[in-house]
Protein backbone atom coordinates (compact mmCIF):
# COMPACT_ATOMS: atom_id res chain seq x y z
CA UNK A 1 0.00 0.00 0.00
CA UNK A 2 1.21 3.48 -0.83
CA UNK A 3 1.86 5.66 2.20
CA UNK A 4 -0.02 8.89 2.73
CA UNK A 5 0.03 11.38 5.58
CA UNK A 6 -3.23 12.83 6.85
CA UNK A 7 -2.61 16.04 8.72
CA UNK A 8 -4.83 17.90 11.24
CA UNK A 9 -8.27 18.54 9.73
CA UNK A 10 -9.29 15.55 7.62
CA UNK A 11 -12.72 14.16 8.46
CA UNK A 12 -12.69 10.76 10.12
CA UNK A 13 -15.06 9.28 7.52
CA UNK A 14 -12.70 10.32 4.74
CA UNK A 15 -9.66 8.95 6.58
CA UNK A 16 -11.45 5.62 6.89
CA UNK A 17 -12.23 5.63 3.19
CA UNK A 18 -8.61 6.37 2.33
CA UNK A 19 -7.43 3.54 4.60
CA UNK A 20 -9.08 1.03 2.26
CA UNK A 21 -6.54 1.89 -0.44
CA UNK A 22 -3.61 3.54 1.29
CA UNK A 23 -1.41 3.15 4.32
CA UNK A 24 -2.64 6.28 6.13
CA UNK A 25 -0.66 7.77 9.00
CA UNK A 26 -2.64 10.44 10.81
CA UNK A 27 -1.07 13.37 12.63
CA UNK A 28 -3.81 15.11 14.55
CA UNK A 29 -1.82 18.07 15.84
CA UNK A 30 0.51 20.60 14.34
CA UNK A 31 3.42 18.16 14.04
CA UNK A 32 6.40 19.28 12.10
CA UNK A 33 9.73 18.08 10.88
CA UNK A 34 11.30 18.24 14.33
CA UNK A 35 9.11 15.25 15.27
CA UNK A 36 11.00 12.01 14.37
CA UNK A 37 7.85 10.01 13.54
CA UNK A 38 6.66 12.77 11.23
CA UNK A 39 10.09 12.86 9.53
CA UNK A 40 9.95 9.09 9.11
CA UNK A 41 6.48 9.23 7.58
CA UNK A 42 7.67 11.94 5.18
CA UNK A 43 10.45 9.65 3.92
CA UNK A 44 7.89 7.24 2.50
CA UNK A 45 4.84 9.42 1.84
CA UNK A 46 3.55 9.67 -1.71
CA UNK A 47 0.79 12.05 -0.73
CA UNK A 48 -0.19 14.44 2.04
CA UNK A 49 -3.77 15.50 2.73
CA UNK A 50 -4.58 18.08 5.37
CA UNK A 51 -4.79 21.60 6.63
CA UNK A 52 -2.11 24.19 7.20
CA UNK A 53 1.03 22.10 6.84
CA UNK A 54 3.91 24.38 5.88
CA UNK A 55 5.33 22.74 2.80
CA UNK A 56 8.77 24.27 2.45
CA UNK A 57 11.95 23.33 0.62
CA UNK A 58 13.20 21.84 3.89
CA UNK A 59 10.14 19.61 4.18
CA UNK A 60 10.35 18.58 0.53
CA UNK A 61 14.01 17.58 1.05
CA UNK A 62 12.71 15.05 3.60
CA UNK A 63 9.99 13.70 1.30
CA UNK A 64 11.70 12.20 -1.76
CA UNK A 65 8.65 10.16 -2.84
CA UNK A 66 6.07 12.90 -2.52
CA UNK A 67 3.81 13.38 -5.54
CA UNK A 68 0.96 15.51 -4.22
CA UNK A 69 -0.04 17.76 -1.33
CA UNK A 70 -3.80 18.08 -1.12
CA UNK A 71 -4.85 21.03 1.04
CA UNK A 72 -8.16 20.79 2.90
CA UNK A 73 -8.57 24.56 2.42
CA UNK A 74 -9.06 27.06 -0.34
CA UNK A 75 -6.07 29.14 0.77
CA UNK A 76 -2.66 27.73 -0.10
CA UNK A 77 -0.26 30.24 1.37
CA UNK A 78 1.16 27.30 3.40
CA UNK A 79 2.57 25.78 0.21
CA UNK A 80 5.76 26.90 -1.53
CA UNK A 81 4.30 26.44 -5.00
CA UNK A 82 7.49 27.42 -6.79
CA UNK A 83 9.63 24.76 -5.14
CA UNK A 84 6.84 22.17 -5.38
CA UNK A 85 6.58 22.82 -9.11
CA UNK A 86 10.34 22.55 -9.58
CA UNK A 87 10.16 19.15 -7.89
CA UNK A 88 7.06 18.00 -9.76
CA UNK A 89 4.94 17.83 -6.62
CA UNK A 90 1.29 18.62 -7.32
CA UNK A 91 -0.56 21.11 -5.12
CA UNK A 92 -4.34 21.14 -4.82
CA UNK A 93 -6.95 23.03 -2.79
CA UNK A 94 -10.71 22.93 -2.15
CA UNK A 95 -12.40 25.95 -3.75
CA UNK A 96 -16.17 26.25 -4.07
CA UNK A 97 -17.41 23.89 -1.37
CA UNK A 98 -16.65 26.32 1.45
CA UNK A 99 -17.90 29.55 -0.15
CA UNK A 100 -21.29 29.79 1.57
CA UNK A 101 -19.94 28.53 4.89
CA UNK A 102 -17.25 31.23 5.05
CA UNK A 103 -19.71 33.90 3.89
CA UNK A 104 -22.10 32.87 6.70
CA UNK A 105 -19.25 33.18 9.21
CA UNK A 106 -18.38 36.66 7.96
CA UNK A 107 -22.00 37.78 8.26
CA UNK A 108 -22.00 36.27 11.75
CA UNK A 109 -18.95 38.35 12.64
CA UNK A 110 -20.57 41.48 11.18
CA UNK A 111 -23.74 40.98 13.20
CA UNK A 112 -21.94 39.95 16.38
CA UNK A 113 -19.70 43.02 16.22
CA UNK A 114 -22.40 45.48 15.22
CA UNK A 115 -24.86 44.28 17.85
CA UNK A 116 -22.15 43.42 20.41
CA UNK A 117 -23.59 39.94 20.89
CA UNK A 118 -20.69 38.23 22.77
CA UNK A 119 -20.30 41.22 25.08
CA UNK A 120 -24.02 41.42 25.89
CA UNK A 121 -24.17 37.66 26.38
CA UNK A 122 -21.55 38.03 29.11
CA UNK A 123 -23.45 41.01 30.54
CA UNK A 124 -26.57 38.87 31.02
CA UNK A 125 -24.75 35.75 32.26
CA UNK A 126 -22.69 37.70 34.78
CA UNK A 127 -25.92 39.03 36.31
CA UNK A 128 -25.23 42.63 35.33
CA UNK A 129 -28.66 43.17 33.76
CA UNK A 130 -30.34 44.90 36.65
CA UNK A 131 -31.77 48.06 35.20
CA UNK A 132 -33.32 49.50 32.10
CA UNK A 133 -30.60 49.40 29.45
CA UNK A 134 -28.87 52.65 28.53
CA UNK A 135 -27.28 53.86 25.33
CA UNK A 136 -23.87 52.58 26.44
CA UNK A 137 -25.07 49.02 25.77
CA UNK A 138 -26.53 49.64 22.36
CA UNK A 139 -24.92 48.42 19.18
CA UNK A 140 -25.23 49.73 15.66
CA UNK A 141 -27.38 48.65 12.74
CA UNK A 142 -26.19 46.47 9.92
CA UNK A 143 -29.16 46.90 7.60
CA UNK A 144 -29.08 49.77 5.11
CA UNK A 145 -25.40 50.48 5.85
CA UNK A 146 -22.51 50.36 3.38
CA UNK A 147 -20.27 47.33 3.19
CA UNK A 148 -16.87 47.60 1.50
CA UNK A 149 -15.59 44.20 0.39
CA UNK A 150 -11.87 43.95 -0.37
CA UNK A 151 -11.45 40.90 -2.60
CA UNK A 152 -14.38 39.95 -4.82
CA UNK A 153 -13.63 36.27 -5.36
CA UNK A 154 -16.36 33.70 -4.88
CA UNK A 155 -16.48 34.25 -1.08
CA UNK A 156 -16.58 38.03 -1.53
CA UNK A 157 -19.48 37.56 -3.93
CA UNK A 158 -21.38 35.35 -1.47
CA UNK A 159 -20.90 38.06 1.18
CA UNK A 160 -22.13 40.74 -1.24
CA UNK A 161 -25.22 38.64 -2.01
CA UNK A 162 -26.08 38.29 1.68
CA UNK A 163 -25.49 41.98 2.38
CA UNK A 164 -27.53 43.16 -0.60
CA UNK A 165 -30.51 40.80 -0.44
CA UNK A 166 -30.52 40.06 3.27
CA UNK A 167 -29.68 43.45 4.78
CA UNK A 168 -30.45 46.03 2.06
CA UNK A 169 -26.86 47.21 2.19
CA UNK A 170 -24.97 49.26 -0.36
CA UNK A 171 -22.05 47.22 -1.65
CA UNK A 172 -18.65 48.72 -2.55
CA UNK A 173 -15.81 46.52 -3.66
CA UNK A 174 -12.14 46.62 -4.47
CA UNK A 175 -10.61 43.84 -6.52
CA UNK A 176 -7.83 43.18 -9.02
CA UNK A 177 -10.39 43.02 -11.80
CA UNK A 178 -13.92 44.31 -12.23
CA UNK A 179 -16.77 41.87 -11.71
CA UNK A 180 -19.58 43.07 -13.93
CA UNK A 181 -21.96 40.33 -12.74
CA UNK A 182 -21.61 41.49 -9.12
CA UNK A 183 -22.27 45.06 -10.17
CA UNK A 184 -25.42 43.96 -11.99
CA UNK A 185 -26.68 41.35 -9.51
CA UNK A 186 -25.95 43.14 -6.22
CA UNK A 187 -25.77 46.74 -7.42
CA UNK A 188 -22.13 46.76 -6.32
CA UNK A 189 -19.82 49.71 -7.01
CA UNK A 190 -16.21 49.11 -7.98
CA UNK A 191 -13.90 51.61 -6.32
CA UNK A 192 -10.28 52.11 -5.36
CA UNK A 193 -9.10 50.99 -1.94
CA UNK A 194 -8.92 54.49 -0.53
CA UNK A 195 -12.50 55.40 -1.48
CA UNK A 196 -13.76 52.09 -0.10
CA UNK A 197 -12.01 52.63 3.24
CA UNK A 198 -13.31 56.19 3.54
CA UNK A 199 -16.93 55.33 2.69
CA UNK A 200 -17.64 51.88 4.14
CA UNK A 201 -19.39 51.31 7.47
CA UNK A 202 -18.23 47.69 7.39
CA UNK A 203 -14.84 46.92 5.84
CA UNK A 204 -14.53 43.21 5.02
CA UNK A 205 -11.13 41.78 4.05
CA UNK A 206 -11.42 38.64 1.92
CA UNK A 207 -8.25 38.41 -0.20
CA UNK A 208 -5.82 35.47 -0.49
CA UNK A 209 -2.42 35.90 1.19
CA UNK A 210 0.02 36.84 -1.56
CA UNK A 211 3.19 38.97 -1.55
CA UNK A 212 1.08 41.90 -2.79
CA UNK A 213 -1.65 41.49 -0.15
CA UNK A 214 0.61 40.90 2.86
CA UNK A 215 -0.06 43.66 5.44
CA UNK A 216 -2.23 45.52 2.96
CA UNK A 217 -4.30 46.90 5.86
CA UNK A 218 -2.07 48.86 8.21
CA UNK A 219 -1.84 52.18 10.02
CA UNK A 220 -2.63 54.31 6.96
CA UNK A 221 -5.64 52.20 6.00
CA UNK A 222 -7.14 52.16 9.52
CA UNK A 223 -6.74 55.94 9.69
CA UNK A 224 -8.73 56.29 6.48
CA UNK A 225 -11.68 54.33 7.89
CA UNK A 226 -14.60 56.07 9.62
CA UNK A 227 -14.47 56.35 13.41
CA UNK A 228 -17.70 54.36 13.36
CA UNK A 229 -16.31 51.68 11.03
CA UNK A 230 -16.34 47.97 11.83
CA UNK A 231 -13.47 45.95 10.37
CA UNK A 232 -13.75 42.22 9.63
CA UNK A 233 -10.86 39.97 8.64
CA UNK A 234 -12.01 36.62 7.24
CA UNK A 235 -8.91 36.06 5.12
CA UNK A 236 -5.43 35.56 6.60
CA UNK A 237 -3.82 37.19 9.63
CA UNK A 238 -0.77 38.26 7.67
CA UNK A 239 -2.91 40.40 5.38
CA UNK A 240 -3.09 43.00 8.13
CA UNK A 241 -0.65 44.71 10.47
CA UNK A 242 -1.87 43.44 13.87
CA UNK A 243 -0.11 46.22 15.77
CA UNK A 244 -1.88 48.80 13.62
CA UNK A 245 -5.23 47.08 14.31
CA UNK A 246 -4.48 47.17 18.03
CA UNK A 247 -3.67 50.89 17.89
CA UNK A 248 -6.73 51.67 15.79
CA UNK A 249 -8.98 49.90 18.31
CA UNK A 250 -7.38 51.27 21.45
CA UNK A 251 -7.26 54.83 20.07
CA UNK A 252 -10.86 54.51 18.83
CA UNK A 253 -9.86 55.28 15.25
CA UNK A 254 -12.40 52.62 14.32
CA UNK A 255 -15.34 51.39 16.39
CA UNK A 256 -14.92 47.63 16.53
CA UNK A 257 -13.42 44.67 14.69
CA UNK A 258 -13.83 40.92 14.33
CA UNK A 259 -11.07 38.62 13.16
CA UNK A 260 -11.11 34.91 12.40
CA UNK A 261 -7.38 34.77 11.69
CA UNK A 262 -4.08 35.76 13.27
CA UNK A 263 -0.55 36.29 12.06
CA UNK A 264 0.55 33.29 14.15
CA UNK A 265 -1.91 30.45 14.82
CA UNK A 266 -2.84 29.19 17.31
CA UNK A 267 -2.57 32.70 18.75
CA UNK A 268 -0.48 33.25 21.87
CA UNK A 269 -2.95 33.65 24.79
CA UNK A 270 -1.01 36.74 25.90
CA UNK A 271 -1.44 38.50 22.56
CA UNK A 272 -2.37 42.16 23.27
CA UNK A 273 -5.31 42.00 20.84
CA UNK A 274 -7.04 39.48 23.12
CA UNK A 275 -7.33 42.10 25.87
CA UNK A 276 -9.52 44.42 23.82
CA UNK A 277 -13.25 44.70 24.50
CA UNK A 278 -14.02 46.13 21.08
CA UNK A 279 -12.58 43.11 19.26
CA UNK A 280 -14.30 39.77 18.65
CA UNK A 281 -12.09 36.81 17.81
CA UNK A 282 -12.57 33.36 16.34
CA UNK A 283 -10.02 30.51 16.07
CA UNK A 284 -9.74 30.42 12.24
CA UNK A 285 -12.99 28.52 11.95
CA UNK A 286 -14.81 30.36 9.15
CA UNK A 287 -14.73 27.39 6.79
CA UNK A 288 -15.22 24.75 9.45
CA UNK A 289 -18.69 23.44 10.12
CA UNK A 290 -19.71 19.83 10.56
CA UNK A 291 -21.17 19.68 7.09
CA UNK A 292 -18.37 21.52 5.43
CA UNK A 293 -15.52 19.63 7.05
CA UNK A 294 -16.84 16.54 5.30
CA UNK A 295 -17.37 18.31 1.97
CA UNK A 296 -13.86 19.79 2.02
CA UNK A 297 -12.24 16.51 3.07
CA UNK A 298 -14.09 14.62 0.32
CA UNK A 299 -12.96 17.08 -2.33
CA UNK A 300 -9.39 16.99 -1.00
CA UNK A 301 -9.48 13.17 -1.11
CA UNK A 302 -10.74 13.28 -4.69
CA UNK A 303 -7.79 15.53 -5.60
CA UNK A 304 -5.34 13.25 -3.79
CA UNK A 305 -6.64 10.04 -5.36
CA UNK A 306 -6.66 11.56 -8.86
CA UNK A 307 -3.08 12.78 -8.44
CA UNK A 308 -1.82 9.44 -7.13
CA UNK A 309 -3.60 7.62 -9.95
CA UNK A 310 -1.80 9.74 -12.54
CA UNK A 311 -4.91 11.75 -13.46
CA UNK A 312 -5.22 15.52 -13.34
CA UNK A 313 -6.71 16.47 -9.95
CA UNK A 314 -9.84 18.64 -10.36
CA UNK A 315 -8.30 21.47 -8.34
CA UNK A 316 -4.69 21.36 -9.40
CA UNK A 317 -2.95 24.67 -8.57
CA UNK A 318 0.44 24.26 -10.29
CA UNK A 319 -0.96 23.28 -13.69
CA UNK A 320 2.42 23.82 -15.36
CA UNK A 321 3.67 20.45 -14.08
CA UNK A 322 0.84 18.57 -15.77
CA UNK A 323 2.75 17.87 -18.93
CA UNK A 324 5.78 16.42 -17.20
CA UNK A 325 4.06 14.35 -14.50
CA UNK A 326 0.56 13.51 -15.63
CA UNK A 327 0.02 11.83 -18.96
Ligand code: GLV
Nearest residue numbers: 072073074075287
Ligand atom coordinates in the same frame (compact mmCIF):
# COMPACT_ATOMS: atom_id res chain seq x y z
C1 GLV B 1 -9.69 28.57 5.21
O1 GLV B 1 -9.15 29.47 5.76
C2 GLV B 1 -9.35 28.12 3.89
O2 GLV B 1 -8.40 28.64 3.28
O3 GLV B 1 -10.02 27.20 3.41
